[in-house]
Amino acid sequence: xxxIISTKGLKKIFRIGKVDVPALRGVDLRVQEGEFVAVVGPSxxxxxxxxxxxxxxxSPTEGHVLVDGNDFRGMSDADRTxxxxxxxxxxFQRYNLLPTLTARHNISIATHIQGNxxxxxxFQAVTxxxxxxxxxxxxxxxxxxxxxxxxxxARAVICxxxxxxxxxxxxxxxxxxxxxxxDMMRELNRTFRQTILMITHNLEAAAVADRIIRMRDGxxxxx
Amino acid sequence: MVxxxxxxxxxxxxxxxxxxxLAVAIEVGMVMLVVGLCHGLVNxxxxxxxGVGADILVQPPQSSFLxxxxxxxxxxxxxxxxxEIPHVLAVTPVLFVVNSVAxxxxxxxxxxxxxxxxxxxxxxxxxxxxxxxxxxxxxDVYAKANRVKVGQTLNLLSHEFRVAGIxxxxxxxxxxxxxxxxxxxxxxxxxxxxxxVKCTDPAYGDDAAQAIHKLLPKHSVLPIKDxxxxxxxxxxxxxxxxxxxxxxxxxxxxxxxxFLSMYTTITERTREIGILKSLGASxxxxxxxxLREATLLAAVGILAGYGGSLIARRAILAAFPTLSVELxxxxxxxxxxxxxxxxxxxxxxxxxxxxQLDPVDALxxx
Ligand SMILES: Nc1ncnc2c1ncn2[C@@H]1O[C@H](COP(=O)(O)OP(=O)(O)OP(=O)(O)O)[C@@H](O)[C@H]1O
Ligand SMILES: [Mg+2]
Numbered sequence: 249x250x251x252i253i254s255t256k257g258l259k260k261i262f263r264i265g266k267v268d269v270p271a272l273r274g275v276d277l278r279v280q281e282g283e284f285v286a287v288v289g290p291s292x293x294x295x296x297x298x299x300x301x302x303x304x305x306x307s308p309t310e311g312h313v314l315v316d317g318n319d320f321r322g323m324s325d326a327d328r329t330x331x332x333x334x335x336x337x338x339x340f341q342r343y344n345l346l347p348t349l350t351a352r353h354n355i356s357i358a359t360h361i362q363g364n365x366x367x368x369x370x371f372q373a374v375t376x377x378x379x380x381x382x383x384x385x386x387x388x389x390x391x392x393x394x395x396x397x398x399x400x401x402a403r404a405v406i407c408x409x410x411x412x413x414x415x416x417x418x419x420x421x422x423x424x425x426x427x428x429x430x431d432m433m434r435e436l437n438r439t440f441r442q443t444i445l446m447i448t449h450n451l452e453a454a455a456v457a458d459r460i461i462r463m464r465d466g467x468x469x470x471x
Numbered sequence: 472m473v474x475x476x477x478x479x480x481x482x483x484x485x486x487x488x489x490x491x492x493l494a495v496a497i498e499v500g501m502v503m504l505v506v507g508l509c510h511g512l513v514n515x516x517x518x519x520x521x522g523v524g525a526d527i528l529v530q531p532p533q534s535s536f537l538x539x540x541x542x543x544x545x546x547x548x549x550x551x552x553x554x555e556i557p558h559v560l561a562v563t564p565v566l567f568v569v570n571s572v573a574x575x576x577x578x579x580x581x582x583x584x585x586x587x588x589x590x591x592x593x594x595x596x597x598x599x600x601x602x603x604x605x606x607x608x609x610x611d612v613y614a615k616a617n618r619v620k621v622g623q624t625l626n627l628l629s630h631e632f633r634v635a636g637i638x639x640x641x642x643x644x645x646x647x648x649x650x651x652x653x654x655x656x657x658x659x660x661x662x663x664x665x666x667x668v669k670c671t672d673p674a675y676g677d678d679a680a681q682a683i684h685k686l687l688p689k690h691s692v693l694p695i696k697d698x699x700x701x702x703x704x705x706x707x708x709x710x711x712x713x714x715x716x717x718x719x720x721x722x723x724x725x726x727x728x729x730f731l732s733m734y735t736t737i738t739e740r741t742r743e744i745g746i747l748k749s750l751g752a753s754x755x756x757x758x759x760x761x762l763r764e765a766t767l768l769a770a771v772g773i774l775a776g777y778g779g780s781l782i783a784r785r786a787i788l789a790a791f792p793t794l795s796v797e798l799x800x801x802x803x804x805x806x807x808x809x810x811x812x813x814x815x816x817x818x819x820x821x822x823x824x825x826x827q828l829d830p831v832d833a834l835x836x837x
């Protein structure tokens with residue numbers, strides 16, 4: 249079967265002044281639809297950069313990237329934005345909720361930006377699976393870290409993205425809340441066959457995934 | 472949804488919102504009041520000239536329809552020749568003495584008998600006609616504004632005048648002195664700045680004006696309706712520049728405050744913009760959101776400006792009853808349009824910057 253993510257010789261080089269900083273030095277990766285993949289590796293090895301490239305937040309410097317049939321070569325900024333809008337859901341370490349909006353509106357703004365209309369059944373299914381139906385009228389400051397992260401996950405998956413990209417989603421959470429969030433990611437993967445790529449520092453967290461990818465110095469060292 | 476987010480943003484920083492709204496309100500109020508005052512001034516003084524009751528105004532060659540800025544006055548003999556023209560019922564000479572150029576305030580030196588024949592006579596609220604050379608008549612508006620009573624003295628043009636009477640307003644000037652006194656003050660003899668000509672019937676106005684023009688080809692001969700159509704603030708060059716300058720300042724205030732307000736807003740919300748971008752928000756989406764926010768601020772500011780200018784108008788009229796302020800619907804619309812366009816322009820560059828933020832950098836912003 250055709251993989252949903254496939255990269256070959258993917259490089260990303262940042263230019264700071266006259267110095268080139270290679271963050272990705274040739275990544276070859278294939279992920280099948282419905283897989284739950286954990287990415288681990290030391291700080292600065294390029295995990296976040298890989299996630300940003302795959303999610304279309306930034307463009308690759310070199311190499312092939314094919315995500316759900318979209319070839320990143322020759323994609324403009326606007327093309328990547330559209331791709332992200334329809335195919336990708338992001339979850340970040342710092343929750344990144346909009347502080348002035350309630351949980352409900354933080355979730356529904358994703359459907360508004362996507363523009364395909366609000367689906368109340370999907371909303372109901374996602375929020376009850378994540379256990380946040382009681383908290384929907386709260387603003388982020390009135391939610392615990394674990395609750396905020398669950399709202400962020402709901403926002404990321406409300407539009408049924410092809411791929412959920414999570415960058416250390418449990419990095420700011422205590423063990424108990426981490427476990428809840430990890431269980432929910434697992435659950436999402438099982439019930440909706442959600443493809444997930446999750447970065448983590450924590451090997452225990454990585455253990456919930458089907459597959460663990462190790463990175464070092466901008467390359468994948470074991471799969 | 473988006474409206475909710477914009478409203479939340481606007482309420483999130485109440486001081487910023489209040490200052491932006493205030494700036495737009497000042498902009499709108501300033502435009503409306505400046506224009507309203509100028510229009511009011513011009514229209515009101517035109518109406519008073521019309522109130523003299525003449526059908527034709529005759530002034531020296533090359534004179535302006537702005538009284539008081541006129542050329543050297545004409546000999547009195549001109550008036551006698553005007554009386555011989557067919558259909559002319561009465562002619563009265565008036566010598567202008569400029570009291571204050573700033574508010575188009577001109578004192579009329581009048582010849583009572585002929586002035587009464589053209590105008591139908593003063594209506595006295597108190598007192599009566601001149602009895603001595605340094606007697607003065609004031610209209611009721613002036614009297615009320617300056618608390619003038621019959622019999623008191625007024626210090627004008629470095630002379631002391633005794634108030635002989637208070638007359639109903641609307642006949643040319645607010646202040647009247649005897650013609651001879653005006654001549655003394657101006658250092659001229661048997662001269663008039665203007666002749667007010669009344670016809671036997673207003674219908675003969677054009678015929679008579681043509682006849683006068685034939686007689687005095689170099690003089691300015693204006694039928695009253697032409698005078699009224701000239702007497703708009705658009706025709707007054709100085710006033711026009713003044714109005715334009717005030718409008719430019721007002722628009723600049725609104726533009727700059729909205730610019731700064733939106734600029735600091737997008738800096739403060741860099742992360743939020745990054746979040747929207749990570750959700751797939753397009754540049755257009757982000758620009759539209761920021762412009763909508765500016766539109767909301769402008770709209771509230773415009774309404775506040777309307778309210779403010781109504782209050783200011785009332786305050787101005789209470790403090791200065793001789794002024795008049797005309798807040799026209801036209802200018803309500805122009806002031807609102809200027810404020811809206813200025814705000815959108817002010818918000819545009821910040822919006823563009825927000826749209827061009829790099830999503831990864833924006834998300835990493837502290
Ligand atoms: N915008 C940028 N400009 C310049 N260099 C960058 C930029 N983003 C990342 N880098 C560099 O690229 C390398 C990889 O960074 P990346 O954030 O992908 O690491 P990471 O594996 O996610 O680390 P961590 O576990 O600490 O989050 C680092 O050396 C980093 O300094
Ligand atoms: Mg990282």
